[in-house]
Amino acid sequence: xxxxxxxxxxxxxxxxxxxxxxxxxxxxxxxxxxxxxxxxxxxxxxxxxxxxxxxxxxxxxxxxxxxxxxxxxxxxxxxxxxxxxxxxxxxxxxxxxxxxxxxxxxxxxxxxxx
Amino acid sequence: xxxxxxxxxxxxxxxxxxxxxxxxxxxxxxxxxxxxxxxxxxxxxxxxxxxxxxxxxxxxxxxxxxxxxxxxxxxxxxxxxxxxxxxxxxxxxxxxxxxxxxxxxxxxxxxx
Numbered sequence: 001x002x003x004x005x006x007x008x009x010x011x012x013x014x015x016x017x018x019x020x021x022x023x024x025x026x027x028x029x030x031x032x033x034x035x036x037x038x039x040x041x042x043x044x045x046x047x048x049x050x051x052x053x054x055x056x057x058x059x060x061x062x063x064x065x066x067x068x069x070x071x072x073x074x075x076x077x078x079x080x081x082x083x084x085x086x087x088x089x090x091x092x093x094x095x096x097x098x099x100x101x102x103x104x105x106x107x108x109x110x111x112x113x114x
Numbered sequence: 115x116x117x118x119x120x121x122x123x124x125x126x127x128x129x130x131x132x133x134x135x136x137x138x139x140x141x142x143x144x145x146x147x148x149x150x151x152x153x154x155x156x157x158x159x160x161x162x163x164x165x166x167x168x169x170x171x172x173x174x175x176x177x178x179x180x181x182x183x184x185x186x187x188x189x190x191x192x193x194x195x196x197x198x199x200x201x202x203x204x205x206x207x208x209x210x211x212x213x214x215x216x217x218x219x220x221x222x223x224x225x226x
Contacts, residue, residue, distance in 0.1 A: 032212040043120075043204055043217035044157075051212065089156070093211040101147075101172075102211055106156040 002027045002094050006105035013080055013112050021075040021108045023064075023090035031094040033057075033066055033073040034102070038087045047075075047088070080112045116141045120205050120218035126226050127192070127199065135190045135221045137205035146188035147206040147215065150174060157204065163188055192223065200225050 007022040025031065032051045036044040048057030053068035062077045073090060090105040118139045127133045137146065148160040159172030163182040177196025182188055188207075192199045202222050206215040 034214050043219045046214050049214055104157045
């Protein structure tokens, strides 16, 4: 079945540092890929998405490129801020096998210190 | 503005009681979902519904029940059969999974 593997957290960075959160996936079809962000005590918000190979999703300074050859969708940001502290979830939608469901990774806790 | 509303934000339940969590959306989405999140953990799917009057069990349906009588509403009942109900519950909806989900702000349930 489909699966998503994220780098283990927690991740702690200083303000203005470069961020990478790794995400790899397994899917039998041709999935759409997503990054969601969850701030403390809140629901998940869609951060960015990509629907086909080599697509780059971007939002609020975050970027991720759909790499079919390495089955990856790593999240990057060039300069993090304290306000980026949150939990980040990678997810995929593969209509052929998962039907109406998204498959989520376990989440990566990011803390940015001033 | 369209969105998903979950209520209440905080809910306290005595052991042995059933409680119902509300989820309402005005996005005209066909599919709706319920997830459970425990501290420091990922999301686990409880139930989902792709159309009115139809729903399917997710990965951890035992001790929970749902109904989908209206497109806008997908309430979740946590029954007394759920042995460890204290958790953060998230509702989501989607017009098509390949476009992603829209999430509500969650309900935190605590058994006292």
